[in-house]
Amino acid sequence: MNVNYNDHYHPLLLKQVPSGARAALDVGCGTGRFARSLAKRGLDVEGVDADADVVEAARAAGGGPWYRQVDVREAQLPEARYDFISCIASLHHMPFDSVLTLRKALAPRGVLAVLGLYPIRSAADAVWAFPAMSILKVNRLLDRRHPAPSVRIPMVWPPPLTYAETRRESARLLPGSTLRRLLFWRYLLVYRAQ
Numbered sequence: 001m002n003v004n005y006n007d008h009y010h011p012l013l014l015k016q017v018p019s020g021a022r023a024a025l026d027v028g029c030g031t032g033r034f035a036r037s038l039a040k041r042g043l044d045v046e047g048v049d050a051d052a053d054v055v056e057a058a059r060a061a062g063g064g065p066w067y068r069q070v071d072v073r074e075a076q077l078p079e080a081r082y083d084f085i086s087c088i089a090s091l092h093h094m095p096f097d098s099v100l101t102l103r104k105a106l107a108p109r110g111v112l113a114v115l116g117l118y119p120i121r122s123a124a125d126a127v128w129a130f131p132a133m134s135i136l137k138v139n140r141l142l143d144r145r146h147p148a149p150s151v152r153i154p155m156v157w158p159p160p161l162t163y164a165e166t167r168r169e170s171a172r173l174l175p176g177s178t179l180r181r182l183l184f185w186r187y188l189l190v191y192r193a194q
Contacts (some may be wrong), residue, residue, distance in 0.1 A: 006089045006104050009115050021083035021154040027072050028090020032058030039064035077105040087114040092159035100183040106193040114189040120161040
Protein backbone atom coordinates (compact mmCIF):
# COMPACT_ATOMS: atom_id res chain seq x y z
CA MET A 1 0.00 0.00 0.00
CA ASN A 2 2.73 2.52 1.00
CA VAL A 3 0.51 5.57 1.32
CA ASN A 4 2.19 8.83 0.39
CA TYR A 5 0.44 11.69 2.17
CA ASN A 6 1.90 14.24 -0.24
CA ASP A 7 0.39 12.41 -3.22
CA HIS A 8 -2.96 12.52 -1.42
CA TYR A 9 -2.97 16.31 -1.93
CA HIS A 10 -2.04 16.33 -5.63
CA PRO A 11 -5.66 16.98 -6.75
CA LEU A 12 -5.84 19.98 -4.40
CA LEU A 13 -2.59 21.34 -5.83
CA LEU A 14 -3.74 20.80 -9.41
CA LYS A 15 -6.78 22.96 -8.66
CA GLN A 16 -4.37 25.86 -8.02
CA VAL A 17 -2.99 25.83 -11.59
CA PRO A 18 -4.23 29.04 -13.22
CA SER A 19 -6.24 28.72 -16.42
CA GLY A 20 -4.11 29.34 -19.47
CA ALA A 21 -0.91 28.31 -17.67
CA ARG A 22 1.85 27.21 -20.02
CA ALA A 23 5.06 26.90 -17.99
CA ALA A 24 5.48 25.20 -14.61
CA LEU A 25 8.27 24.55 -12.15
CA ASP A 26 8.10 21.72 -9.61
CA VAL A 27 10.56 22.45 -6.78
CA GLY A 28 11.75 19.40 -4.89
CA CYS A 29 10.23 17.26 -7.63
CA GLY A 30 11.38 13.95 -6.13
CA THR A 31 10.63 11.09 -8.52
CA GLY A 32 8.55 13.41 -10.72
CA ARG A 33 5.03 12.13 -10.09
CA PHE A 34 3.48 15.61 -9.70
CA ALA A 35 5.60 17.06 -12.52
CA ARG A 36 4.21 14.36 -14.84
CA SER A 37 0.66 15.24 -13.73
CA LEU A 38 1.32 18.84 -14.75
CA ALA A 39 2.78 17.73 -18.10
CA LYS A 40 -0.34 15.64 -18.78
CA ARG A 41 -2.30 18.91 -18.54
CA GLY A 42 -0.22 20.30 -21.40
CA LEU A 43 2.22 22.42 -19.40
CA ASP A 44 5.90 22.77 -20.21
CA VAL A 45 7.31 21.46 -16.92
CA GLU A 46 10.72 21.73 -15.32
CA GLY A 47 11.40 19.67 -12.20
CA VAL A 48 14.29 20.50 -9.90
CA ASP A 49 15.59 18.58 -6.91
CA ALA A 50 18.87 18.68 -4.98
CA ASP A 51 19.01 14.88 -4.68
CA ALA A 52 20.70 13.16 -7.63
CA ASP A 53 19.09 9.74 -7.02
CA VAL A 54 15.51 11.00 -7.14
CA VAL A 55 16.21 13.13 -10.21
CA GLU A 56 17.59 10.06 -11.97
CA ALA A 57 14.43 8.14 -11.00
CA ALA A 58 12.29 10.99 -12.34
CA ARG A 59 14.18 11.02 -15.65
CA ALA A 60 13.83 7.24 -15.94
CA ALA A 61 10.06 7.51 -15.48
CA GLY A 62 9.82 9.86 -18.49
CA GLY A 63 6.48 11.49 -19.09
CA GLY A 64 7.47 14.84 -20.56
CA PRO A 65 9.01 17.07 -17.85
CA TRP A 66 12.60 18.22 -18.03
CA TYR A 67 14.53 17.46 -14.82
CA ARG A 68 17.70 18.82 -13.38
CA GLN A 69 19.60 18.14 -10.20
CA VAL A 70 20.17 21.50 -8.50
CA ASP A 71 19.40 23.33 -5.28
CA VAL A 72 16.66 25.79 -6.25
CA ARG A 73 18.51 28.58 -4.47
CA GLU A 74 21.40 28.08 -6.91
CA ALA A 75 19.31 27.31 -9.99
CA GLN A 76 19.43 30.83 -11.48
CA LEU A 77 15.73 30.74 -12.33
CA PRO A 78 14.61 33.23 -14.97
CA GLU A 79 12.46 36.05 -13.61
CA ALA A 80 8.73 36.13 -14.47
CA ARG A 81 8.96 32.79 -16.34
CA TYR A 82 6.58 30.34 -14.66
CA ASP A 83 2.77 30.47 -14.60
CA PHE A 84 2.71 27.85 -11.85
CA ILE A 85 5.30 26.82 -9.28
CA SER A 86 4.71 23.88 -6.97
CA CYS A 87 6.75 23.06 -3.92
CA ILE A 88 5.60 19.78 -2.37
CA ALA A 89 7.04 18.82 1.01
CA SER A 90 10.33 20.45 0.12
CA LEU A 91 10.30 23.96 1.58
CA HIS A 92 11.34 22.63 5.00
CA HIS A 93 14.58 21.39 3.39
CA MET A 94 15.66 25.00 2.76
CA PRO A 95 15.40 28.41 4.42
CA PHE A 96 11.83 29.70 4.25
CA ASP A 97 12.97 32.90 2.55
CA SER A 98 13.69 30.75 -0.53
CA VAL A 99 10.09 31.65 -1.43
CA LEU A 100 11.48 35.03 -2.54
CA THR A 101 13.44 33.28 -5.30
CA LEU A 102 10.25 31.47 -6.35
CA ARG A 103 8.20 34.67 -6.18
CA LYS A 104 10.62 36.40 -8.59
CA ALA A 105 10.33 33.47 -11.00
CA LEU A 106 6.51 33.75 -11.17
CA ALA A 107 5.00 35.26 -14.30
CA PRO A 108 2.37 37.99 -13.82
CA ARG A 109 -0.78 36.33 -12.40
CA GLY A 110 1.26 33.20 -11.77
CA VAL A 111 0.61 30.97 -8.77
CA LEU A 112 2.99 29.55 -6.19
CA ALA A 113 1.46 26.55 -4.39
CA VAL A 114 3.34 25.09 -1.43
CA LEU A 115 2.33 21.87 0.27
CA GLY A 116 4.36 22.26 3.44
CA LEU A 117 4.84 20.46 6.73
CA TYR A 118 4.76 21.75 10.29
CA PRO A 119 5.67 20.18 13.66
CA ILE A 120 3.13 19.53 16.40
CA ARG A 121 3.80 22.25 18.97
CA SER A 122 0.45 23.83 19.87
CA ALA A 123 -2.95 22.69 21.09
CA ALA A 124 -4.40 23.38 17.63
CA ASP A 125 -1.65 21.24 16.07
CA ALA A 126 -2.54 18.39 18.42
CA VAL A 127 -6.24 18.62 17.56
CA TRP A 128 -5.43 18.39 13.86
CA ALA A 129 -2.98 15.54 14.50
CA PHE A 130 -5.47 13.29 16.27
CA PRO A 131 -7.42 12.06 13.19
CA ALA A 132 -4.20 11.88 11.17
CA MET A 133 -2.57 9.64 13.81
CA SER A 134 -5.49 7.21 13.65
CA ILE A 135 -5.27 6.98 9.87
CA LEU A 136 -1.49 6.65 10.05
CA LYS A 137 -1.72 3.66 12.43
CA VAL A 138 -4.11 1.82 10.12
CA ASN A 139 -1.94 2.52 7.09
CA ARG A 140 1.20 1.31 8.88
CA LEU A 141 -0.51 -1.98 9.65
CA LEU A 142 -1.47 -2.33 5.98
CA ASP A 143 1.99 -1.29 4.78
CA ARG A 144 3.62 -4.29 6.48
CA ARG A 145 2.21 -6.44 3.68
CA HIS A 146 3.72 -4.37 0.86
CA PRO A 147 7.34 -3.64 -0.07
CA ALA A 148 8.75 -0.14 0.40
CA PRO A 149 9.40 2.02 -2.67
CA SER A 150 12.77 1.42 -4.38
CA VAL A 151 13.85 5.10 -4.22
CA ARG A 152 14.02 6.64 -0.77
CA ILE A 153 13.13 10.33 -0.58
CA PRO A 154 15.36 12.33 1.80
CA MET A 155 13.52 13.54 4.90
CA VAL A 156 14.11 16.40 7.29
CA TRP A 157 12.07 16.15 10.48
CA PRO A 158 10.79 18.04 12.28
CA PRO A 159 10.14 20.97 9.95
CA PRO A 160 11.85 24.08 11.33
CA LEU A 161 8.82 26.44 11.35
CA THR A 162 5.62 25.97 13.30
CA TYR A 163 2.30 26.64 11.61
CA ALA A 164 2.09 30.03 13.37
CA GLU A 165 5.63 30.93 12.27
CA THR A 166 4.81 29.88 8.72
CA ARG A 167 1.73 32.14 8.79
CA ARG A 168 3.83 35.08 10.00
CA GLU A 169 6.64 34.53 7.48
CA SER A 170 4.18 33.98 4.61
CA ALA A 171 2.44 37.29 5.38
CA ARG A 172 5.80 39.07 5.48
CA LEU A 173 7.42 37.53 2.38
CA LEU A 174 4.34 36.75 0.26
CA PRO A 175 1.82 39.53 0.97
CA GLY A 176 -1.73 38.49 0.12
CA SER A 177 -0.94 34.77 0.31
CA THR A 178 -3.33 32.32 1.92
CA LEU A 179 -2.43 29.57 4.34
CA ARG A 180 -4.68 26.60 5.08
CA ARG A 181 -4.06 23.82 7.58
CA LEU A 182 -4.51 20.26 6.24
CA LEU A 183 -4.40 16.78 7.76
CA PHE A 184 -1.15 14.84 8.07
CA TRP A 185 0.82 17.81 9.41
CA ARG A 186 0.53 19.61 6.08
CA TYR A 187 -0.52 23.07 5.02
CA LEU A 188 -1.36 24.65 1.70
CA LEU A 189 0.23 28.03 1.04
CA VAL A 190 -0.97 29.80 -2.10
CA TYR A 191 0.47 33.04 -3.46
CA ARG A 192 -0.86 34.73 -6.59
CA ALA A 193 1.44 37.20 -8.34
CA GLN A 194 0.04 40.53 -9.49
